[in-house]
Amino acid sequence: MADFVLESDIAEIVERLGGEAKAFAGKTVLLTGGRGFLGRYFLEIFARLNESVLAEPARLVVLDNLITAGKAGTEMPDAPHVRFVRHDVIDRFDWEGPLDYVIHAAGIASPFYYRAYPLETLQVAITGTQNMLTLADEHGARFAFFSSSEIYGDPDPKHVPTPESYRGNVSCQGPRACYDESKRVGETLCYVFHTVKGTATNVIRPFNVFGPGMQETDYRVLPNFANRIKGGHRLRVYGSGDQTRTFCYITDAMVGFLLVAIRGVPGEAYNIGNPRPEISMLDLVKRIERVTGREVACDVVEYPDSYPADEPNRRCPDIRKARLQLDFEPTVDLDDGLARFLGWTDGVYTGES
Numbered sequence: 453m454a455d456f457v458l459e460s461d462i463a464e465i466v467e468r469l470g471g472e473a474k475a476f477a478g479k480t481v482l483l484t485g486g487r488g489f490l491g492r493y494f495l496e497i498f499a500r501l502n503e504s505v506l507a508e509p510a511r512l513v514v515l516d517n518l519i520t521a522g523k524a525g526t527e528m529p530d531a532p533h534v535r536f537v538r539h540d541v542i543d544r545f546d547w548e549g550p551l552d553y554v555i556h557a558a559g560i561a562s563p564f565y566y567r568a569y570p571l572e573t574l575q576v577a578i579t580g581t582q583n584m585l586t587l588a589d590e591h592g593a594r595f596a597f598f599s600s601s602e603i604y605g606d607p608d609p610k611h612v613p614t615p616e617s618y619r620g621n622v623s624c625q626g627p628r629a630c631y632d633e634s635k636r637v638g639e640t641l642c643y644v645f646h647t648v649k650g651t652a653t654n655v656i657r658p659f660n661v662f663g664p665g666m667q668e669t670d671y672r673v674l675p676n677f678a679n680r681i682k683g684g685h686r687l688r689v690y691g692s693g694d695q696t697r698t699f700c701y702i703t704d705a706m707v708g709f710l711l712v713a714i715r716g717v718p719g720e721a722y723n724i725g726n727p728r729p730e731i732s733m734l735d736l737v738k739r740i741e742r743v744t745g746r747e748v749a750c751d752v753v754e755y756p757d758s759y760p761a762d763e764p765n766r767r768c769p770d771i772r773k774a775r776l777q778l779d780f781e782p783t784v785d786l787d788d789g790l791a792r793f794l795g796w797t798d799g800v801y802t803g804e805s
Contacts, residue, residue: 456665478508485558486514487521515539541580551591564671570630577634594652596713601659606764613770627760646719654716659725659769663702664796683803687750693734700726701789704782711778723769726782730768
């Protein structure tokens with residue numbers, strides 16, 4: 453078992469999937485972005501399914517160009533029934549033989565990295581998505597596209613919690629546009645392939661997923677906090693500290709993602725996240741103090757130049773659709789998730805700031 457995950461988390465995910473996972477028996481799954489945070493979880497889950505659940509193993513084909521994979525991503529495990537191909541999805545990928553599922557998780561999601569790679573961010577979500585959709589259509593495979601809660605922009609408070617039907621409030625010009633707008637175009641491509649070609653597409657909109665395996669250099673709030681706690685530094689809360697988020701622990705998220713891939717209604721988009729609690733960043737610091745049992749000092753500071761402007765004030769999913777259609781229900785509360793994550797980071801983060 454890789455050291456970027458908790459073995460108990462993988463076992464929990466597999467147990468919660470239950471009989472649903474048997475849909476993958478004997479199937480071929482193409483996974484893009486397979487060495488990223490979520491991609492590495494998919495690999496570990498399929499390895500466990502092949503070992504202990506599936507009567508006939510699933511074959512996993514993993515694509516990644518490793519542009520933001522970091523050290524954890526470049527250390528490819530030697531797993532049975534897994535083939536890794538170093539490939540950039542903006543280039544066509546030819547595959548001979550059966551193909552049953554395409555999980556398109558490739559993307560540059562960290563604000564730090566999509567500021568550094570804006571053109572690549574656009575290309576992977578637009579050209580890469582079209583290439584993978586074409587491949588899925590040619591093989592009659594189900595297709596799941598990882599979009600983002602960012603497609604909603606800064607939602608009107610009347611639409612928080614935010615349902616899939618909300619059309620969003622996103623600027624096409626600005627430092628976040630390369631990510632937000634490319635994900636919206638990716639979703640449009642899924643819609644067109646479904647309506648015109650009949651491709652069985654689904655869109656996944658994750659909401660602030662966290663857990664073991666997030667890299668120190670990811671520069672998102674929880675890795676930032678964990679890194680500074682490990683190093684004995686004061687936390688930095690950007691902006692006013694009043695902006696709110698909900699956080700979804702990785703086990704809940706992976707169960708939701710796989711349920712979408714297995715039996716999402718073709719053509720539909722699904723919010724996958726935990727709607728409770730919606731918490732401010734300052735309250736998140738207090739919650740961390742409660743979980744760790746120690747005082748955590750913090751400063752409220754201006755956003756650094758490297759961080760893109762126009763951060764949404766609120767982010768909270770309405771998951772009624774996933775509940776009704778997929779029987780998706782988060783079970784890990786924030787305190788439990790934080791305890792698992794911070795316990796893991798305490799053993800692997802360096803605390804360098």
